[in-house]
Amino acid sequence: xxxxxxxxxxxxxxxxxxxxxxxxxxxxxxxxxxxxxxxxxxxxxxxxxxxxxxxxxxxxxxxxxxxxxxxxxxxxxxxxxxxxxxxxxxxxxxxxxxxxxxxxxxxxxxxxxxxxxxxxxxxxxxxxxxxxxxxxxxxxxxxxxxxxxxxxxxxxxxxxxxxxxxxxxxxxxxxxxxxxxxxxxxxxxxxxxxxxxxxxxxxxxxxxxxxxxxxxxxxxxxxxxxxxxxxxxxxxxxxxxxxxxxxxxxxxxxxxxxxxxxxxxxxxxxxxxxxxxxxxxxxxxxxxxxxxxxxxxxxxxxxxxxxxxxxxxxxxxxxxxxxxxxxxxxxxxxxxxxxxxxxxxxxxxxxxxxxxxxxxxxxxxxxxxxxxxxxxxxxxxxxxxxxxxxxxxxxxxxxxxxxxxxxxxxxxxxxxxxxxxxxxxxxxxxxxxxxxxxxxxxxxxxxxxxxxxxxxxxxxxxxxxxxxxxxxxxxxxxxxxxxxxxxxxxxxxxxxxxxxxxxxxxxxxxxxxxxxxxxxxxxxx
Amino acid sequence: xxxxxxxxxxxxxxxxxxxxxxxxxxxxxxxxxxxxxxxxxxxxxxxxxxxxxxxxxxxxxxxxxxxxxxxxxxxxxxxxxxxxxxxxxxxxxxxxxxxxxxxxxxxxxxxxxxxxxxxxxxxxxxxxxxxxxxxxxxxxxxxxxxxxxxxxxxxxxxxxxxxxxxxxxxxxxxxxxxxxxxxxxxxxxxxxxxxxxxxxxxxxxxxxxxxxxxxxxxxxxxxxxxxxxxxxxxxxxxxxxxxxxxxxxxxxxxxxx
Numbered sequence: 069x070x071x072x073x074x075x076x077x078x079x080x081x082x083x084x085x086x087x088x089x090x091x092x093x094x095x096x097x098x099x100x101x102x103x104x105x106x107x108x109x110x111x112x113x114x115x116x117x118x119x120x121x122x123x124x125x126x127x128x129x130x131x132x133x134x135x136x137x138x139x140x141x142x143x144x145x146x147x148x149x150x151x152x153x154x155x156x157x158x159x160x161x162x163x164x165x166x167x168x169x170x171x172x173x174x175x176x177x178x179x180x181x182x183x184x185x186x187x188x189x190x191x192x193x194x195x196x197x198x199x200x201x202x203x204x205x206x207x208x209x210x211x212x213x214x215x216x217x218x219x220x221x222x223x224x225x226x227x228x229x230x231x232x233x234x235x236x237x238x239x240x241x242x243x244x245x246x247x248x249x250x251x252x253x254x255x256x257x258x259x260x261x262x263x264x265x266x267x268x269x270x271x272x273x274x275x276x277x278x279x280x281x282x283x284x285x286x287x288x289x290x291x292x293x294x295x296x297x298x299x300x301x302x303x304x305x306x307x308x309x310x311x312x313x314x315x316x317x318x319x320x321x322x323x324x325x326x327x328x329x330x331x332x333x334x335x336x337x338x339x340x341x342x343x344x345x346x347x348x349x350x351x352x353x354x355x356x357x358x359x360x361x362x363x364x365x366x367x368x369x370x371x372x373x374x375x376x377x378x379x380x381x382x383x384x385x386x387x388x389x390x391x392x393x394x395x396x397x398x399x400x401x402x403x404x405x406x407x408x409x410x411x412x413x414x415x416x417x418x419x420x421x422x423x424x425x426x427x428x429x430x431x432x433x434x435x436x437x438x439x440x441x442x443x444x445x446x447x448x449x450x451x452x453x454x455x456x457x458x459x460x461x462x463x464x465x466x467x468x469x470x471x472x473x474x475x476x477x478x479x480x481x482x483x484x485x486x487x488x489x490x491x492x493x494x495x496x497x498x499x500x501x502x503x504x505x506x507x508x509x510x511x512x513x514x515x516x517x518x519x520x521x522x523x524x525x526x527x528x529x530x531x532x533x534x535x536x537x538x539x540x541x542x543x544x545x546x547x548x549x550x551x552x553x554x555x556x557x558x559x560x561x562x563x564x565x566x567x568x569x570x571x572x573x574x575x576x577x578x579x580x581x582x583x584x585x586x587x588x589x590x591x592x593x
Numbered sequence: 594x595x596x597x598x599x600x601x602x603x604x605x606x607x608x609x610x611x612x613x614x615x616x617x618x619x620x621x622x623x624x625x626x627x628x629x630x631x632x633x634x635x636x637x638x639x640x641x642x643x644x645x646x647x648x649x650x651x652x653x654x655x656x657x658x659x660x661x662x663x664x665x666x667x668x669x670x671x672x673x674x675x676x677x678x679x680x681x682x683x684x685x686x687x688x689x690x691x692x693x694x695x696x697x698x699x700x701x702x703x704x705x706x707x708x709x710x711x712x713x714x715x716x717x718x719x720x721x722x723x724x725x726x727x728x729x730x731x732x733x734x735x736x737x738x739x740x741x742x743x744x745x746x747x748x749x750x751x752x753x754x755x756x757x758x759x760x761x762x763x764x765x766x767x768x769x770x771x772x773x774x775x776x777x778x779x780x781x782x783x784x785x786x787x788x789x790x791x792x793x794x795x796x797x798x799x800x801x802x803x804x805x806x807x808x809x810x811x812x813x814x815x816x817x818x819x820x821x822x823x824x825x826x827x828x829x830x831x832x833x834x835x836x837x838x839x840x841x842x843x844x845x846x847x848x849x850x
Contacts (some may be wrong), residue, residue, distance in 0.1 A: 106778035106810060106823055108713075110702065112763050114614040114726045115718075201662050201827070204684050204702070210618055211630060211653050228742040229731035238618040239723075256623045257630035257655050258609065261681050262663060263632070264656040266648050278613045281699055281763070283684060285662070285823055325651030347741035456782050487742060494746045 104196070104290040109275075110204075110283035117275040119212065119221065119234035121331065122196050122288070198267045199287040202259035205279030212254035214270035215332040218478040220252035221272055226338045227347045235487070238274065246482060259284070270328030276454045329539050333390035337383050344379050351484035357383055358476035387472040547571070633658040637836075661828055680826030703760035705822045711755035711815030714775040719748040726770045756819055777820040778812050 096362070109117075217223060222235040236246045243250060258278065259265055267273060324332070341350045353376070356365050362380040366373035533539050537547035547570050555562045559571070594657045609626070623629075632655040633644035647654045663679040684702050716728040731747045754762065754773070810829065812820025 103780050103810065105774045105776045105780075106827075107774065107824060108819065109772070109774045110699065110759070110763075111728075111772040112770060115616050115770050116727045118617075118727060118729060118770070165683075201680075203662055203680050206613075208613075208616070209630075210616075210623065212622075225742065227735055227740075229733070229736035229744045230729060231732055231735060233729060238622075239727075241619060250621070252622055253624070253628060254618075254622045255628045255630045255653065256626055257632070257653075261685060262657070262659070264635075264659050264661055266644075266654050266656065268648070268651040268653060271653060274618060276614065276617055278610070283702060285680065285827065300611070328651065352699075487744075491745045554686065 107286045107288065108283065109286060110281075112282075113277055113280045115277040115282075116239075117234070117273075118238060119210075119272045119274045121214070121223075121232050121233040121270060121272055122198070123335075138164045197269050197289045199289070200259070200265040200267065201285045201287070202261055202263045202265070203283045203285060204261060205277065205282030205286060207282050208256065208276045208278055209259060209260045209265060209275075210254050210256045210274040211267060212252060212272040212274075213327050214272065215327040216252055217270075217272070217331045218334055218475075218481070218483075219252075220246075220248040222246050222249065222482050222489070225342075225347070225350075226335055228487070229344050230490075234272065235483070248481070268325060270325075270329065270331040329390055333387060336390070336474075337386055337476075337479065338484075340379065340383060344375070352481050354383075354476050354480050356380075356483070358480075359471050360473070383476075384472045387475050391471055391475060448565070454486045630655050632657060662826060663828070679828065680823065683822060683826050697787060699756070699760035699763055703756045705818035706755045706757040708818035708821070709755060709816060711813075712755050713759070713773055713777075713819065715752055715754040715759055716772040716774060717750040718770040718772075720768050721748070724748055725768065728772045729769070776813060777816050778810050778824050780809055780811075 212221060213252055224230040224233055236242070236249045238249075241249050254272075254274075257265060337354075338350065341353055343354045356362055357380045362377055366376045368374055368377060534548070539546040550569070551566070551571070555566065559566055620626075630653050631644075631647065633640040633647075635641055635644070635656045636658045644654050644656055687788060700793055716730050718725055727748070729747070729749045729750050731744060731749070735742065736744055736747070742809045754771075757772070759773050811826050812824055
């Protein structure tokens with residue numbers, strides 16, 4: 069029988085560690101995925117694509133996002149500039165009957181098929197690695213690592229129309245709404261014709277045209293069909309509750325980089341909760357799961373309760389398995405091995421491996437470390453390759469477990485709430501036309517002065533006084549100023565009242581330290 | 594190894610010009626442009642290996658002198674070398690300075706339009722002064738009426754233009770920006786679609802069809818102008834594409850540099 073010694077295990081691991089370049093690397097194939105598509109981007113000086121990550125929904129939406137009426141035969145493109153010069157192509161596209169027998173543009177049908185194809189090729193579990201080849205002009209590209217996705221980039225929620233983009237307006241950052249944006253760091257480059265920029269998957273990109281004319285070609289490489297535990301080299305395919313572990317030897321393509329997996333794990337978790345609870349309730353349930361209060365909110369004797377407990381369990385496991393291990397130095401990892409695989413006090417030939425880990429227990433006070441299994445005895449007997457895989461997996465499992473609380477809090481921080489500021493300045497066109505119509509009717513009546521033109525004839529824009537105060541223009545609705553003198557002088561005392569009336573600008577009460585919404589709030593949130 | 598890779602790259606070379614528009618992000622994000630993406634010269638073997646190493650680790654890099662979009666010679670038919678124009682030469686306005694506003698913008702780019710049977714997806718920015726150059730297209734499927742995240746008036750409109758229309762708008766519009774962004778080519782995924790050169794049968798007269806490209810990338814439907822120019826204008830035989838798995842799609846191994 070082979071002697072199982074803690075010293076032997078430690079020696080083997082230390083040897084392997086010294087041979088490996090980095091802790092998070094396990095040798096796998098290093099090919100890109102297959103080339104999926106080639107796209108062209110062209111713009112003018114200062115054209116700006118704010119921070120975004122290409123996602124499947126974005127690609128599908130992009131290919132389908134044109135209004136059908138603009139390419140259907142017989143209708144001209146309303147956005148097209150004047151064709152007096154004759155330079156424009158006024159010919160409408162050919163039409164074909166669609167599945168309903170309607171006459172639609174031939175290329176709308178083809179675009180639809182292409183978009184669906186692209187969508188199938190690019191599910192959220194498989195991101196893109198891209199190569200951007202600059203062809204004309206110069207372009208400035210700022211890249212931010214995906215590990216800052218939920219700690220500063222504030223992506224729009226997955227069900228949002230702006231999914232895959234950052235909520236922060238980086239040209240004018242609202243730090244009160246997005247305080248973590250102050251900690252974001254990125255890398256910048258200026259691309260000249262002929263330059264090729266390699267963008268790994270999940271990286272945020274922010275592109276700005278510098279030349280009057282610039283154009284580039286983007287080559288989009290997909291991923292292998294298998295997902296991976298980041299950096300571990302052990303691949304996991306989840307189908308329902310079953311998980312299959314595949315050793316590194318069978319890895320196809322490149323493993324997902326640890327940083328990128330943060331982005332994708334977050335999206336997967338979000339989609340799962342949204343799928344079960346809906347967009348409006350997703351944030352609340354993620355908060356409940358993060359606080360481990362699912363038991364208090366769900367009645368296990370009901371179908372819904374049991375279902376929610378099951379969802380919570382899946383989410384925790386998805387995070388535990390998918391979350392990358394924290395970045396530690398080689399020395400720290402060596403020290404960790406010393407602590408973890410030391411010989412027990414017995415000093416017998418078989419030895420006992422002490423797996424107590426104060427750091428891990430400190431991170432997760434509510435969770436107990438799992439008892440040591442029989443695999444540990446096989447650890448020393450197994451070939452070195454398996455020792456590496458098992459030990460590194462064990463190492464990562466320990467570091468990753470229980471971190472769902474922190475991750476979920478980061479995931480919902482400042483996100484997954486309605487985004488009313490995107491509708492600022494919006495006036496319902498029907499409302500405007502209705503107001504103007506009423507204005508005309510009322511003006512025809514003698515002696516009715518409830519509506520009147522607020523600006524003299526010749527002014528640039530029409531302003532209409534609304535009954536009850538306030539006004540309306542083509543761009544904006546003005547509120548009637550019905551505040552009392554006290555409300556005007558001390559708005560902070562009437563925050564709720566003024567908010568109900570539609571007055572913004574007053575966010576906090578004077579007793580700020582006791583107001584949970586205030587940034588300097590001192591109590592427990 | 595990683596330190597060697599770092600040493601092989603160039604230092605920060607942003608080459609900002611005085612005429613460049615100001616950065617649209619806070620300066621602390623890049624520490625006043627100190628955090629730069631490493632640049633590697635693809636002709637240098639040392640730098641090439643260093644760049645490969647970086648890419649394997651999931652780090653963005655800039656590759657220079659890859660010859661991807663420059664004129665190349667490709668073996669279309671054995672024994673006959675066909676000279677092709679690279680995309681940089683085709684669209685680059687014959688070496689004209691793209692910063693020179695007096696030149697006709699996108700002149701060569703728009704020339705491909707007459708062969709296109711389709712129009713391309715173009716983003717139109719808001720006319721608001723502070724959003725004039727910003728493009729934020731939405732996903733229409735997520736923007737349902739009455740939805741939780743409904744955006745009532747997206748700031749970026751999306752339409753379809755031919756390249757001629759796009760070039761005209763780019764030249765003439767002052768209060769609104771436009772940005773062309775669309776898929777122009779994809780990999781041929783139908784088995785047997787590539788390498789379909791008919792063999793000459795002795796004693797039988799056959800018409801030789803043009804050889805399908807080995808790389809298997811083809812323009813999208815109706816994109817015989819822009820799409821074909823992109824596919825033909827890129828040099829698919831450069832070494833950088835060896836990193837990809839194009840060949841798994843019946844393209845065969847890519848050799849040569």
